Amino acid sequence: MNILEAQGIRKYYRSSAGLFFVTSPVVRAVDGVDLTLEKGKTVGLVGESGCGKSTLARVLIRLEEPTEGSIRLGGADFLALRGGELRKARRRIQMVFQDPYSSLNPRLSIGSTIAEGIRIHKLARGAEVKERVSRLLEKVGLPSSASAKYPHEFSGGQRQRIGIARALAVEPEVLIADEPVSALDVSIRAQIINLLEDLQTEMGLTYLFIAHDLGIVEHVSDVVVVMYCGKVVEQAPTGDIFREPLHPYTAGLIASVPVADPALARARAAIPGDVPSPVNLPSGCAFNPRCPRVMDICRIERPDLIQLGAGRLVRCWIHQKKA
């Protein structure tokens, strides 16, 4: 069962229109993305910084309105909701943020931070609120005494646990984790990842897991979606994509994952160059200036996202010709 279906999501930004009708360039942060989340499963969303992952996440939980596209959450049109109905529906989809420092209000106690959602949605009253907060803290591995403390008394990893508890307080079905561990020490990462996995099994959560570290994505995801310059360039079941990446960009990302044992190190083929400026994308395939297998057509025409086999999608001329 699909719990979230997003279709044709576009989010364009116009850098502020000038006073004298200067046509300002349009930034296509997300440019026509389809995304489906199956209940209880994890979709890993990867790509370099600036590829539109976080913008897509913000559109999906309606922190930003898409320029175009539709989102169905549990079968209902999520984008049509306004006011009280939107507030009610927000319970179903929550987010864990990247930066554990800016994601907690420094002037609110941990208890009030976690209780905020419980109060907004009137899930409990009086002493019961406290009880729920304690249970949530316990669930994320913190003592219930943490409730009276303030964010500065906690480490990055502990803060991330608090952020998870805040999101879980409203009993969501979908949890978007926007690079939840990239700001943490490597030694802490595994703990947070394991916590998220345990919670998924326990509560039947559906995850959209955003990361730029493929190692983590390989570990947690059922399906991997690769984005480049606002577009999906490849999508496949996790096992397939790591065994046989179809898009040269995916191959490059996988090759750049550090390997502990130098004897086993995969052939290094780090992607040369930088992500192009989003206001001035290259013509044809956006990846062509960095692609090791670039062909003439790549510089002229845009490839389409085509299906190759079960659940495998790729946007690349190498495969489109064959198809």
Next chain:
Amino acid sequence: MSPVEDDPAGARRTQRLWSQGWSRFRKNRFGMAGAGIILVLYLAAALAPMLTPYDPIAQGDVPRMRYVAPCMEHPLGTDKFGRDVLSRVIYGSRISLMIGILAVTIAILLGALVGAAAGYFGGATDAILMRIVDALLAVPRIFLLITCVALFSGSVWLIIVLLGATGWMTTARLVRAQVLSLRNLDYVKAAEALGAGGRSIIWRHVIPNTATVIIVAATLRIGGIILTEASLSFLGLGVPPPTPSWGQMVFEGREALLSAWWLSTFPGIAIAVTVIGFNLLGDALKDAFDPRQFV
């Protein structure tokens, strides 16, 4: 899984704002002097009945006691009704300090609300509110005050409300700028995603985190508001006599300035010292809580 992990590098790096700010403030001698001045002034105002040797309002044997130069019995002399100037200056501090605090509270609350609303909601709300601010800033304040006081009979409360209602615009601008930078922080986004309404986000998440900016602005504004009250009183539009207020004392002293210099001079000095005290305190707070100072 262990419930507590160590993260010494990242831990506790943020938000030691208050303790850091205070320790920096305590090292600022001018700021401490300002705080000292204000403390003494408030103590004097609170303990006025115990400190003053004479009744500030009652007139005694007027022909004999008027215009007595500073001497042992009357350290700051007497005025044209034979009232002790020292007692009147001490009682006058009550008016100035009360007006200062209350008017600033009104101004800061208004300014913070307008600024927070403009910064948080943005768009048309922002444009409209900020144009109102621009328009009000363009009207000379003293004319507005004089007109209002002339229309309604003057009382201390009217003056407090007027000073508050005309002094909030710069605070609104300041708070708006602060809110614009807060609005995109993740904890505000998280509250939005939870379904919190605009008003609750402003009260719970935005205003408390602009507190230091607001406190500094308030302290710096008090001096200005005390001066405005003094000018109003000097123009005869302030606190109605016989309640002593510093501005009104300076005003009354001007007719005998050459023969009885002490009448205007001492309340004038009191105004200057108070304003300097608040400005020293405000400047020191501004330096101590400057976000760029935090490591």
